Amino acid sequence: MTLAAEPLLTALAAVVGTDRVLTDPADLTPYETDWRGHFKGKALCAVLPGSTAEVAEIVRLCAEAGVAVIPQGGRTGLVGGGVPNDAGTAVVLNLARMNKVRSLDPMAMTIAVDAGITLAAARQHAATAQLNLPILIGSEGSAQIGGVIGTNAGGSNVLRYGMTRNLVMGLEVVLPDGRIWNGMRALTKDNTGYALRHLFIGSEGTLGIVTGAVLQLAPEPQRTTTAFCPVVDISSALSLLDSLRRAHFDALVAFEYISAATVALIAKYRPELASTLSVTTETGDCLLIEFAHMRASEEADAAIETDLGNAFEHGWITDALIASSETQRKAMWAFREAISFAQNDAGYSVKNDVSVPVARIPDLLSEATAAVAAVTPVAQPICYGHLGDGNIHFNFSPATPEISGELRTLEPAIVAALNGVVQSLDGSFSAEHGIGQAKVETLAKFRAGMELELMRAIKTLLDPDNRMNPGKVV
Numbered sequence: 001m002t003l004a005a006e007p008l009l010t011a012l013a014a015v016v017g018t019d020r021v022l023t024d025p026a027d028l029t030p031y032e033t034d035w036r037g038h039f040k041g042k043a044l045c046a047v048l049p050g051s052t053a054e055v056a057e058i059v060r061l062c063a064e065a066g067v068a069v070i071p072q073g074g075r076t077g078l079v080g081g082g083v084p085n086d087a088g089t090a091v092v093l094n095l096a097r098m099n100k101v102r103s104l105d106p107m108a109m110t111i112a113v114d115a116g117i118t119l120a121a122a123r124q125h126a127a128t129a130q131l132n133l134p135i136l137i138g139s140e141g142s143a144q145i146g147g148v149i150g151t152n153a154g155g156s157n158v159l160r161y162g163m164t165r166n167l168v169m170g171l172e173v174v175l176p177d178g179r180i181w182n183g184m185r186a187l188t189k190d191n192t193g194y195a196l197r198h199l200f201i202g203s204e205g206t207l208g209i210v211t212g213a214v215l216q217l218a219p220e221p222q223r224t225t226t227a228f229c230p231v232v233d234i235s236s237a238l239s240l241l242d243s244l245r246r247a248h249f250d251a252l253v254a255f256e257y258i259s260a261a262t263v264a265l266i267a268k269y270r271p272e273l274a275s276t277l278s279v280t281t282e283t284g285d286c287l288l289i290e291f292a293h294m295r296a297s298e299e300a301d302a303a304i305e306t307d308l309g310n311a312f313e314h315g316w317i318t319d320a321l322i323a324s325s326e327t328q329r330k331a332m333w334a335f336r337e338a339i340s341f342a343q344n345d346a347g348y349s350v351k352n353d354v355s356v357p358v359a360r361i362p363d364l365l366s367e368a369t370a371a372v373a374a375v376t377p378v379a380q381p382i383c384y385g386h387l388g389d390g391n392i393h394f395n396f397s398p399a400t401p402e403i404s405g406e407l408r409t410l411e412p413a414i415v416a417a418l419n420g421v422v423q424s425l426d427g428s429f430s431a432e433h434g435i436g437q438a439k440v441e442t443l444a445k446f447r448a449g450m451e452l453e454l455m456r457a458i459k460t461l462l463d464p465d466n467r468m469n470p471g472k473v474v
Helices: 003-016 025-032 052-065 119-127 145-150 234-247 260-269 271-276 298-314 326-337 339-346 358-375 401-424 440-446 450-462
Strands: 045-047 069-072 091-094 101-105 110-114 168-174 180-183 209-216 223-230 252-258 286-293 379-386 391-398
Touching (some): 003 045, 025 045, 052 168, 145 209, 223 326, 234 286, 234 358, 271 326, 358 379, 379 401
Antiparallel strands (some): 223 286, 379 391
């Protein structure tokens, strides 16, 4: 810390209290890295505000001092969006203390919350009114609503409810100069000029800091049907997806694909989860399918059993395990959510989050696997994701943990090979994880021209001094 920084630190302490301005290196460490430890930086301090007014004053003080601000949520991202650079001059602003539910309107099916509340806590509060906040991601216990909005998070329920953007009705945002924009309107129809909230959704804190949100809820399902199905191949999986969407369009909420290599990885590193589903390293590709019914009727289960039976007769699936209890349903989802942890056990992993038109997924899997194999034989494709919306997490793990270093060295070439295939299939190199610091150069390459010019013009207009999360997105 330099002497020049002391006046700012003193002013920040006057806003939030001395104990909520962290400067000790040991205290700062958690705020200077992501949960995987892949992105690391240095901060001048971490500040923990407790209200929108405090956030606004902190941002104003930093603007006067010419100091960058790094908005930070639950640090569950995969692209380093909430991690400072290594200059040690930025202020990390973590909203964990802003964790209140402001209001819940059962009639309108909306909830207004602080940005620091976790997704799980917001979902639990909605459930007290028999309502559902239908954003389903594995990190819901840590991910904060502000980060979920800032990255326009996806998850397993996008097939039915859409991305986070579809569920955000209103926002409260602290702008780069410290002013507060109050757009906390819980209106379904509001055609009064530009829909400003959409500028901030997915902007990763580069245009302002989301401090509050009004979110659209849905009725809580009265009955859930969950099935775990070994599937013959990816083409068979798409045939089943098409069949189930046509028969159960409103009820089908998740259609998750787990490749054979991914299933084997979980069976190897999380055998206790695999055994509950009778899964082995030889099981092959699998699907996790979930339906949410608004009426508690056994007829719906019977129809799904019939459709899965037909899928078996068509040769699309080799078996179907339908959860007979909530415990069994949770076991199925625990298997799905264990993938990232199993990859960590296997060594360094190259994370990719891509999307293509659903019908092109077989081409993506075959062509990208071949393209990366031409780069290196040590990268094992670990493919899984949200098949119903075309989003595949096309990751790579080392053939053995000992060659993690080689995989890390080859990461740029691996990612370039994959993204080349994605581009040729009219896809996106970032389906739901965002840009952060990891994909800035990729964005500049694949969104060059008018699209990138417009993004930079918006950034310059709102944040001319580039102090809001610099080095991220654009």
